[in-house]
Amino acid sequence: MITDHTLRHFLATPLAIGGREARGRLFMAPMAKLGNTAFRKIVTDFGGCGLLFSEMCWAGSVPCGNGHDQGGFTWRPDEDLSRLVCQLFGSDPATMARAATVVADNGFFGVDINFGCAVASVCKKGCGAALLRTPERAAAIVHAIRRAVSIPVFVKFRTGWQDDPQIAVSLARRFEDAGADALTYHPRVAPDRRTRPPRWDYIGRVKAAVGIPVIGNGDVFDRRDCVRMLARTDCDGVALGRLALARPWIFAEWTSDYRPNPGVYLQSALDLAQWLEACYGPQTGRRRFHRYAAYFTANFRYGHFLYGRLCRAPDLAGVREVLRRYLSEDLDVVERPSMHRFR
Numbered sequence: 627m628i629t630d631h632t633l634r635h636f637l638a639t640p641l642a643i644g645g646r647e648a649r650g651r652l653f654m655a656p657m658a659k660l661g662n663t664a665f666r667k668i669v670t671d672f673g674g675c676g677l678l679f680s681e682m683c684w685a686g687s688v689p690c691g692n693g694h695d696q697g698g699f700t701w702r703p704d705e706d707l708s709r710l711v712c713q714l715f716g717s718d719p720a721t722m723a724r725a726a727t728v729v730a731d732n733g734f735f736g737v738d739i740n741f742g743c744a745v746a747s748v749c750k751k752g753c754g755a756a757l758l759r760t761p762e763r764a765a766a767i768v769h770a771i772r773r774a775v776s777i778p779v780f781v782k783f784r785t786g787w788q789d790d791p792q793i794a795v796s797l798a799r800r801f802e803d804a805g806a807d808a809l810t811y812h813p814r815v816a817p818d819r820r821t822r823p824p825r826w827d828y829i830g831r832v833k834a835a836v837g838i839p840v841i842g843n844g845d846v847f848d849r850r851d852c853v854r855m856l857a858r859t860d861c862d863g864v865a866l867g868r869l870a871l872a873r874p875w876i877f878a879e880w881t882s883d884y885r886p887n888p889g890v891y892l893q894s895a896l897d898l899a900q901w902l903e904a905c906y907g908p909q910t911g912r913r914r915f916h917r918y919a920a921y922f923t924a925n926f927r928y929g930h931f932l933y934g935r936l937c938r939a940p941d942l943a944g945v946r947e948v949l950r951r952y953l954s955e956d957l958d959v960v961e962r963p964s965m966h967r968f969r
């Protein structure tokens with residue numbers, strides 16, 4: 627049974643997945659536009675993250691290779707892809723399998739299939755969570771990818787379109803039978819835009835139903851949440867989404883003796899601005915920084931004020947000025963970042 631005292635040891639323990647080994651059990655969840663190579667640099671420099679999942683990549687564009695930014699399939703020349711899992715979205719098994727082959731050839735740790743994204747633009751194309759309505763097609767995608775690659779195959783999914791744990795259990799079994807090596811499960815129904823609490827008890831049911839590792843996900847915003855999720859569900863690891871955006875050092879903090887000092891807020895935000903500029907140029911870099919600012923400012927009691935200032939900054943030089951001005955003074959940091967403002 628995981629407790630506050632054993633958490634660090636557990637999260638730092640390697641996890642065997644499909645013949646490979648993740649160095650730890652705390653993972654960065656896939657996040658469109660945000661799990662990009664610049665942000666991954668910040669997370670990996672702090673350390674402690676067992677595996678990082680990429681932003682979702684459109685399977686049709688993956689065979690075009692690194693640098694085709696539109697599809698998200700991009701990385702830095704110095705990036706260690708052996709710690710990175712590439713998430714794909716698409717609806718055609720053959721296209722998904724072809725993309726997975728390119729992922730494997732480039733040396734990624736594994737490939738992840740997105741059956742969790744419920745945004746309209748993705749579901750309209752019959753991708754993401756839309757595939758949970760047709761489990762046989764979703765399983766055909768898993769099966770096609772399994773046959774195409776020998777690297778670990780992950781599936782990320784939600785409960786489905788109705789709030790019934792039996793649906794999640796049956797999906798999980800199908801994915802395992804189709805050849806998945808690990809599951810990341812976010813126990814919400816597809817139409818729920820993170821407004822209602824996730825059903826962590828469903829994670830326990832999925833874990834009990836399959837023999838492959840299950841990574842729990844959803845609303846882990848502090849250490850206590852992490853202990854509770856693990857203790858209640860017996861899952862094999864935890865994927866952090868929004869908390870990682872707010873505190874990219876959280877993996878190091880929970881898996882080692884790293885203790886953040888107050889200067890980490892300013893320094894990591896400046897580093898992120900620098901890497902976004904280096905990877906995407908000043909204009910796109912500024913736009914992308916605003917997305918992070920929404921989560922990062924949730925660390926502060928008057929975060930909405932800082933967020934407004936950052937959004938009004940005309941360029942990255944202005945962003946840096948605001949950061950230096952407001953984050954060099956006494957910081958009013960909240961213990962648990964408030965994610966309610968930004969979903």
Ligand SMILES: Cc1cc2nc3c(=O)[nH]c(=O)nc-3n(C[C@H](O)[C@H](O)[C@H](O)COP(=O)(O)O)c2cc1C
Pocket residue numbers: 655656657658659660681682713740741742743782812843844845846865866867868869969
């Ligand atoms: C901005 C944002 C983008 C996301 N993009 C993806 C995505 O591309 N693929 C995916 O499977 N999930 C995506 N998610 C869902 C997260 O991976 C995760 O399941 C969800 O945020 C719940 O975890 P959390 O409570 O730790 O944030 C996204 C979430 C956020 C906040």
